[in-house]
Amino acid sequence: MRHLSTDILVIGGGSTGAGVAWDAALRGFRVVLVEKRDLTHGTTGRYHGLLHSGGRYAVKDPQSAIECIEENRILRRTHTHCIEDTGGFFVVTPEDEGDYPDRFKAACAKVGIPCEEIPVKEALRREPLLNPRISRVFEVPDGSADSFLATHVTAQAAQQAGAQILTYHEVIGLLTEGSDGDRRIIGAIVSDMVSGEDVQIDAAMTINASGAWAGKIAAMADIPVRVIPGKGVMVAVNHRLVNTVINRCKMPADGDILVPVHTVAIIGTTDQRVADPEMLSIEPWEVELMLAEGDKLVPGLSSSRILRAWAGVRPLYQEGYAGDSRDATRALALLDHRQRDGVSGFLTITGGKWTTFRLMAEKTMDKACEQLGVERPCRTADTPVPGVEQGYYWLGHRLHEVEEEKLQGDLVCECELVTRAMIERAAANNPTVTLDDLRRDVRLGMGPCQGGFCTFRAAGILHELRMRTPDTPPTSNGEGPTWEVAYMQSPRHNVAGTPAMLNPAHSPLDNPNLLLRDFLQERWRGITPVLWGRQLKQERLDELIYLSVMNIDHLPPDEDASPLTEFWQFDTTPGA
C-alpha cells in the first residue's frame, strides 16, 4: 500500500474542499485533497451559477445575507475571471404583491447590500424579454459564476502553494486511535479508483468537506452527522434570455431565479428533501414547475428550446432540525468534533453555499489552527488565484479569440467554441478519466447539440493523443497533474504549438470506445427529462450519427470499465 503523510487531509473536491486546500496551503501546511470523482462532480458542478449579492436572504436569513455580500466583494477580486458581472434584478411580478418589497429594501439597507430601485421602464429597456407586467425592480450586485473553473483554479492555486490534489481517490475508511471519549482521527485509507490501489494517508487534521456526503464520511468514525440533503432541479434554456440575474422579489421559493451563464440561461430551483445525495432522478412535474415559474419572469420561456435538466443536492445542516429542506438555514455549519463528539483531529464543514466557500474554508482552517495549537492567519481574501488578470468573464471572449487567431477550422465543438488544442491541453494538464471531465474543463458538449458532433471528435482526438504519448510519463514529476487551468477556457492561450503530451499516470485513456459510450450516456441522462420539440429532433440526429453512421452499439466488445461506467447506473434515471 502506498503511503502519504500530511498535515491536513481534505476530503471532497467541491468548492469547499478546494477552498480549504487553498487556505491551508497558503497558511503553510502540507495538504492532500482527495475526491472520489473529478473536481466539482458533486453539488458544486450542479448549481445554477448565481454569485449571490445576499439579496435573496436579506429578509429571511440576515446572517447568510451578510456573509454573501462580503464574500461577493472578495471573490470579485480573487476569482475575477470566474465571474461575469451581470448585476441582478429583484422584480415584483403581479403575483408578488404585499409588503415584501419594502421589507426587502429595508433589509438590504440593514445588512449592507447595495440595492437601488430603478424604474420598470429602465429595467425593460435593459432586459426586453422580462415580464412587462412587473411593478417594481431593485438592482443588486448579483453575478454569475463558473463553478467548474473557479474550483479548478482554486485547486491550481492550492497546488502552486504545495497542496496535492488527488482526484478519483475515494475514502474507504478513517484511521482512528484512542478509545471512547478520547478518540483521535489520524488520517484515512483511500482507494485510487483508476489503478484500484489503496493509499494510506496519515494526517494531523482531517477535514470532512464532502458536502452532501458528509454524514457518510463521519459515519466511518461512528460520528453521527445528519446532513439534510435538499435536492434542487435546474433547467438550462438554449439562449441567454436575459443578461442580468433575475430574482423574484418574494420569500425564496421554487423556480424564482433565472441566471445567465455562458451561452445559456438557467432557471432554478426546487428544494426537495431526499434520502440519498446520489438519488437525483428528475420528475416531469419538477420540470413543469420550473417552466411555469420561468414564464412568470420571462413570458414564453416554456416554449424555448430546453437543453438539459439536472439536479444537485444542497448539503444543508441544522442541528436537531426535522422540517422541510426549503426552510433549513443556508448558513455554513462547522462541526468541531472534539467539542461535539469527543473526537479530535477531525472537523466537518458543510451547509453554506457556493458564494461563501472561501469564508467556509477560512473558518474551518481557523478552527484547525486552534486545535493544532498554531497561529497562522488566513491569506485567501487578499490572494488572487491564477488568471485574474483576464478580468471579468464576458460572453464574447471565445468568439473574439477564435476570430482573431483564425481558429475556425480547429473548432471541435461549434456550439461552445472549443478548439482541438483546448481539448489536448486540458487532457494533458488535468487528470482526465472521462469525456465528462473535459465537459467541466472546457464546456465540451454543453451546447445545443449536446455532444452530437463533439463526443466522437473528442474521443478521436484523445485516442490520437494517447497514441503519440509514451507509456512512461513525459516528466519525472510522477506526483500528479499540473492543474494548469487558469487559461484553459481561452482559445487564444491554447493555440497549437508544441504538441500536448498526456501523462498516462493520470490520464488512463486507453479505451476510446468507452469514453464515447460513457459520455453519450451521461448526456442522455441530462436531456431525457427535457426532450421534446426541436431538442428531440436534434437528439434523433444524434441517434442517426451514433447508430446509423457510426454503429457504436456494435463496436468490438471491451471488458474494461471506467470509474464512470458504474456511476451513471445509479445516478439520475429519467422517468424512473
Place this chain on the structure above:
Amino acid sequence: MLDLLIIGAGLTGLTAALRAVEAGLRVKVVAKGMGSLYWTPGAIDVLGYVGVEERAVDDPWQRIGELDERHPYRIVGADATRRALDWFCSKVTALGLDYSGSDAGNLRVPSPAGAWRPTYRVPAGQRAGDAEDRRPMVIVGFQGMRDFFPHLIARNLSAQGRSVRAALLPWSVLSEQRDRNNPQLAEAVDDPRTQQRLLDALKLVVKPGERIGLPAILGRDHHGQVLATLRQGLNADIFEIPTLPPSVPGIRLATTLRHAVERHGVRVEIGMEAVGFHAEDGVIQYVETATSARPLKHRARAFLLATGGVLGGGFDSNHAGRFWETVFDLPLTVPQDRKQWFRPLFLDERGQPAFRGGVAVNDALQPVNDAGGVVYANLWAAGGLLAHADPILERSVEGVAIASAVAAVEKVHAFALAESSKG
C-alpha cells in the same frame, strides 16, 4: 391539375417523384428543407439488425417475416420491397452513380468509428471496404481533420481480427485553408491539382497489396473520375468511409435524384413548408405552404406525405407530452405521455419508444385512424414517418423509404387512373 403533390424532398419524396414521373403522373415536390440524405452515409440499408439480436443480419430478405406485422416491409411485402430496391439501385446506376452489386444479402463496411456497418448496397466508392475482403487496409486521414480519425478506425477494425493500420497526411494536401467542411473538401478534390497532390502523398504511405480507406470527400461533382484517377495512379483499391454530417455520399445521391426528377420537368420547391390544408368530405382539396414571399395553395388529385418522422420534421412534440404530425395532424401511435418516451439507457438495444411510433397506415399505405378507417381518401404516407418501425435502430432507413415510396406511388397511380376514367 397535378396528379400528385409530394410533401418532402428526402429519399422518400425524391424516389416517389422519380417513380411517379416514370408512371406518367404529373408531380410536384414541396419541402421545408433539403431532406435527410445530406446526413446519411449514402449507403442503402435495408435491414441491419432484428430485435435485440447482437449479430448483424446476413440476408435481409429472409428476416422480413420476423418483423412486426404492421412494419412497412410487411405491409409492402418482401417481394415488392426487393423489387423496389432493385429498381432503385439500377435506376441510380443508370443515372451515373454506381450502386450496382449483388442482391445476395448484406455486406459490412467500416464505420467512421471503426465498427462494421451492415448494409445492403453501397456506392462503388465504398465497396472495397467490404469486411469479407481479407486484404490488409491502410486508413488514411489528414492532420487536424475534425471528423475523421484513422487511428481510431484502425484500432477497432484490428480488434476484430483484420490487418489494418493508419496514416495521417498533412492538411495542406487538401487545402490551404483550415476552415473547410466535408462538402468543401470534396469540392477541392474535384480539382485535378488536388488529386495530383493526393496521389503523390498517398504513394509515400501506401504499401503494396493494401486497400486504402479515405474519408468520404473524394470529389463532389466528379466522384467517378476522382476514384478512377486514384485507383489507376496507385494501382490499388480505394474506398471511402462516410463522415459525420454533412455527408458527401448522401449529397451525391440527393443531387443525382433531384436532377433526374427535374429533368423530367418536376418542380422541387425547397423552402416551402406545408403549413395547412383544406379537405371537403374527407378529400383533401389543397395543401398550403408558407414562404417568405407569400402563402400558396397546391391543388392535386392525390397527396403523398413524406416529411419523415421526428428527424425530418414530420412530427413535433411539446413539454405537455403531446406528439403530433405537423401537416394533417394525423393520428400517431406515439404514447402521449413523456414518461413513456425514453428508456434509461441511450444505447438500449430495444430503442426508444418515442421513435417507434408514427403514422399508422392500411395495406394501401393510406393513413388510418384508431378504428382502421382511412383518414383522407386521397392521402398516402411513406418513409420515416410510418409507425411500427424504428429505421435508425434497425438500419432500414433507405429500405423503408424506397420500398414504401414505390409502393405508395403504385397505389396513387391506380387511384389516378380510376379518377381520370371517371372524368
